[in-house]
Amino acid sequence: MKRSAPQQAPEIQVETQGQMPPGAIGYAQEKVRALIGRTREPVLFARVKLNHMANPAMERPAIAQANLDVNGRLARAHVAATTVTEAVDLLQDRLAAGLERLEEHWEARRGRRPAPGPHEWRHGSEPAHRPDYFPRPAEERQVVRHKSFSLARESPDEAAFEMEMLDYGFHLFTDIDTGEDSVLYRSGPTGYRLAQVHPHPHLVGPVAVPLTVSDLPAPRMNLDEAKQRLDITGSPFVFYADDTTGRGNILYHRYDGHYGRISPAG
Numbered sequence: 001m002k003r004s005a006p007q008q009a010p011e012i013q014v015e016t017q018g019q020m021p022p023g024a025i026g027y028a029q030e031k032v033r034a035l036i037g038r039t040r041e042p043v044l045f046a047r048v049k050l051n052h053m054a055n056p057a058m059e060r061p062a063i064a065q066a067n068l069d070v071n072g073r074l075a076r077a078h079v080a081a082t083t084v085t086e087a088v089d090l091l092q093d094r095l096a097a098g099l100e101r102l103e104e105h106w107e108a109r110r111g112r113r114p115a116p117g118p119h120e121w122r123h124g125s126e127p128a129h130r131p132d133y134f135p136r137p138a139e140e141r142q143v144v145r146h147k148s149f150s151l152a153r154e155s156p157d158e159a160a161f162e163m164e165m166l167d168y169g170f171h172l173f174t175d176i177d178t179g180e181d182s183v184l185y186r187s188g189p190t191g192y193r194l195a196q197v198h199p200h201p202h203l204v205g206p207v208a209v210p211l212t213v214s215d216l217p218a219p220r221m222n223l224d225e226a227k228q229r230l231d232i233t234g235s236p237f238v239f240y241a242d243d244t245t246g247r248g249n250i251l252y253h254r255y256d257g258h259y260g261r262i263s264p265a266g
Contacts, residue, residue, distance in 0.1 A: 009033060009036050009037065009043065009046075010036075010043055010044060010045055010046050011046075012028075012029045012032050012033060012036075012046045012047070012048065013046065013047040013048070014028050014029060014047075014048045014049075014050065015047070015048070015049045015050070016049075016050045016051070017049075017050070017051045017052070018051055018052030018053060018054055019052050019054070020050060020052060020084060021083070021084055021085060024050060024084050024085070024088070025050075027085065027088055028048045028050060028064070028088050028091075029048075031088055031089070031091070031092040032046055032048060032066060032068075032092070032095070034092070035092065035095055035096055035099060036068075038099075039070060039099055039103070040103065041070050041071035041073075041102075041103075042070075042071050043068055043069065043070055043071075044069040044070070044071065044072075045067075045068065045069035046066070046067070046068050046069075047066070047067045048064065048065070048066045048091070049063075049064070049065040049066075050062075050063070050064050050084055050087070050088070051063040051064075052084055053134075055134070057135070058132060058134075059082070059132065060080040060081050060082055060131065060132060061080075061082070062080065062081050062082065062083050062084045062086065062087040063078075063079070063080050063087060063131050063255070064078075064079050064080075064081075064084070064087035064088055064090070064091040065077065065078045065079075065091075066091055066095050068095070068099075070099070070102055073102060073165065074165065074166060075095065075098045075099055075102055075165055075166075076098070076165065076166045076167045076168075077091050077094035077095040077098060077167045078094075078130065078131065078167050079091050079094055079129040079130070079131070080129065080130065080131035080132060081129075090129050094129060094167065098164065098165055098167065101161070101164060101165065102165060130169070131255045132255070133253050133254075133255055133257060134255060134256050134257035135257065136256070136257025136258065138231050140257075141227075141231075141257060141258050141259055142258050142259065143223070143251075143258070143259045143260070143261050144254065144256075144258040144259070144260070145254065145258075145260040145261070146260070146261045146262075146263070147260070147261070147262050147263075148262075148263045148264070148265045149264070149265050150264065150265050151172060151173050151174045151181065151264045152173050152174065153173070153174045153175075153176045154173050154174075154175075154176055155175070155176050155177070155205060155207065156175070156182075156184055156192075156194055156204065156207045156209060156211055157207050157208050157209050158173075159171045159173045159182075159184045160184060160192060160209040163184060163185075169185060169186060169236055169237070170183050170184065170185035170186075170236075170237055170239075170250065170252070171183065171184045171185070172239075172248065172250050172262050172264075174264075175194075175196065175204065176205075177203055177204060177205045178196065178200045178203045178204065180196040180197050180198055180199075180200065180248075181196065181197045181218075181241075181247055181248025181264060182194055182195065182196045182197075182248065183195050183196075183239045183248065183250060185237075187212075188212035189212065190210035190211055190212050191210055192209055192210060192211050192212065193211070193212045193213075193214060194211055194212070194213045194214065195214040195216070195218065195239050196213075196214070196217075196218070196248075197217065197218045197241045197246070197247070197248045198217055198218075199213065199214060199215050199216065199217060201213040201214075201215055217241075218239055218240050218241045218248060219240050219241065220240065220241040220242075220243050220246070221240050221241075221242075221243055222242070222243045222244075223251070223261070225240075225243075226238050226240050226249070226251040227251065227259065230251055230252075230253065230259070236252060236253055237250050237251065237252035237253070238250070238251050238252075242263065245263075245264075247263065247264045248264065249261065249262065249263045249264075250262040250263075
């Protein structure tokens with residue numbers, strides 16, 4: 001039987017900012033190339049960002065981020081460490097875990113193995129590898145990024161998979177059973193918590209991921225009020241219903257100390 005030719009690895013793009021140790025770009029390419037060589041699905045795109053923050057007050061000033069397109073599915077990892085080399089090593093470990101989950105997903109779709117059960121979900125508190133927030137004074141903070149797009153209509157299980165693959169701390173989506181704008185995030189006794197603009201805990205369908213459903217509606221407010229609440233609470237993000245559209249929005253702290261906003265399109 002004729003063997004299929006091995007996939008051709010894409011060029012691994014590396015972007016750097018700040019002072020880098022000698023060989024940092026090649027080391028990052030080597031680590032990511034080793035992962036790509038083990039994937040069954042073709043990797044169509046690979047990019048790594050390395051940033052060494054020039055701030056002596058930060059305990060983990062080295063930040064590494066990777067984005068991979070694995071046959072149309074995105075895999076992402078974002079880590080922080082004391083040195084750039086350590087950050088790249090952590091990045092490889094985090095990305096390897098995501099690619100393993102993606103492989104399980106592909107195999108389950110092909111019917112070669114069952115979908116992951118509740119005990120197989122890797123959940124818990126916010127991972128310790130995440131970068132620290134830059135301590136920017138509140139009066140200097142601005143919304144420097146606003147993403148607006150059509151929210152995916154999906155189940156909490158699908159939302160959890162997307163959140164883990166993209167290495168996010170939360171995921172905004174439209175719940176397919178209730179039609180409500182919803183956010184899934186890491187919290188609570190089960191490790192995952194679901195909040196909705198108008199909560200319908202009894203209508204949320206059966207899920208595999210361990211899940212706690214909030215029975216509190218999202219507060220209705222404008223952007224300035226959301227900023228104030230975010231600063232007062234010190235939370236990573238605030239989920240709210242926009243006072244004009246009524247749609248679910250998220251205002252969150254970026255790692256550079258500014259704000260980011262996510263809102264549904266239309």
